[in-house]
Amino acid sequence: xxxxxxxxxxSALDIVGDKWSLVIIRSMVMGATSYSDFLKTxxxxxxxxxxxxxxxxxxxxxxxxxxxxxxxxxGTYALTPKGAGLIPAxxxxxxxxxxxxxxxxxxxxxxxxxxxxDFPR
Amino acid sequence: xxxxxxxxxxSALDIVGDKWSLVIIRSMVMGATSYSDFLKTxxxxxxxxxxxxxxxxxxxxxxxxxxxxxxxxxGTYALTPKGAGLIPAxxxxxxxxxxxxxxxxxxxxxxxxxxxxDFPR
DNA sequence: ACTTTTAACTTGCATTTTGCAAGAACAAAA
DNA sequence: TTTTGTTCTTGCAAAATGCAAGTTAAAAGT
Numbered sequence: 001x002x003x004x005x006x007x008x009x010x011s012a013l014d015i016v017g018d019k020w021s022l023v024i025i026r027s028m029v030m031g032a033t034s035y036s037d038f039l040k041t042x043x044x045x046x047x048x049x050x051x052x053x054x055x056x057x058x059x060x061x062x063x064x065x066x067x068x069x070x071x072x073x074x075g076t077y078a079l080t081p082k083g084a085g086l087i088p089a090x091x092x093x094x095x096x097x098x099x100x101x102x103x104x105x106x107x108x109x110x111x112x113x114x115x116x117x118d119f120p121r
Numbered sequence: 122x123x124x125x126x127x128x129x130x131x132s133a134l135d136i137v138g139d140k141w142s143l144v145i146i147r148s149m150v151m152g153a154t155s156y157s158d159f160l161k162t163x164x165x166x167x168x169x170x171x172x173x174x175x176x177x178x179x180x181x182x183x184x185x186x187x188x189x190x191x192x193x194x195x196g197t198y199a200l201t202p203k204g205a206g207l208i209p210a211x212x213x214x215x216x217x218x219x220x221x222x223x224x225x226x227x228x229x230x231x232x233x234x235x236x237x238x239d240f241p242r
Numbered sequence: 243a244c245t246t247t248t249a250a251c252t253t254g255c256a257t258t259t260t261g262c263a264a265g266a267a268c269a270a271a272a
Numbered sequence: 273t274t275t276t277g278t279t280c281t282t283g284c285a286a287a288a289t290g291c292a293a294g295t296t297a298a299a300a301g302t
Contacts (some may be wrong), residue, residue, distance in 0.1 A: 004163070006224065008218025009143065019134060047291095049290075101124075103134070160279095166261095169261080171279095
């Protein structure tokens with residue numbers, strides 16, 4: 001990874017500062033685990049972008065592919081503690097969106113109650 | 122603005138979910154007010170991107186151009202309360218970056234102490 | 243076992259966004 | 273009035289994104 005600077009904020013954005021990464025992680029906090037879960041999402045991510053982002057997030061250590069059933073290459077995705085560490089930032093963004101953009105949905109309680117500790121290992 | 126969905130998080134990212142917007146706002150929290158202040162930043166933003174982002178952030182109501190000296194079209198930029206509302210999200214991202222990306226700088230105390238209320242009007 | 247269906251991707255190509263280099267408009271200073 | 277520095281604009285190449293279509297592997301049905 002090559003970072004624009006040593007700033008922790010700019011560097012965080014070098015990793016998840018695109019249009020989709022945090023949307024994917026949001027979905028995982030809400031319980032999504034499979035490729036098709038992510039596609040069901042109302043934001044309608046394109047399949048090539050989704051596949052590329054899952055690869056990138058895994059490489060960055062934010063998510064990992066758990067072997068679902070033996071013999072299967074493809075599995076289900078789970079947040080790592082590192083990925084779950086972004087939950088507070090997501091919640092802050094959600095708060096901001098609710099309060100500053102008209103007509104947004106409310107973040108479900110399950111989302112606001114989520115804590116990084118809920119995603120160990 | 123057309124949003125991908127009604128989700129407050131996805132919508133927030135439709136506004137500031139690019140590589141530069143939050144870096145610019147970070148700089149403003151740290152005291153940057155002029156075009157040249159933003160260029161001095163270690164991330165080395167390109168001038169065309171900077172100008173476009175300032176226009177866009179102003180249009181979105183996150184920043185505004187205060188008439189610096191009379192007769193001057195160009196002024197200095199300031200965070201609106203709406204823009205300053207992103208401070209908690211930035212701080213959470215900063216925390217995450219410090220804890221999860223090796224070799225990052227520490228966010229200065231001035232940054233962590235900043236509160237949206239510090240930017241009224 | 244074998245066909246069908248669904249899930250998990252890949253590929254190709256058009257569109258949009260980003261990045262760099264150069265230069266123009268304006269204000270302040272000399 | 274020339275110079276200097278700041279604030280933007282323009283043109284073009286490169287990268288990221290979006291859409292449509294196709295491919296591969298696993299699961300489900302017969």
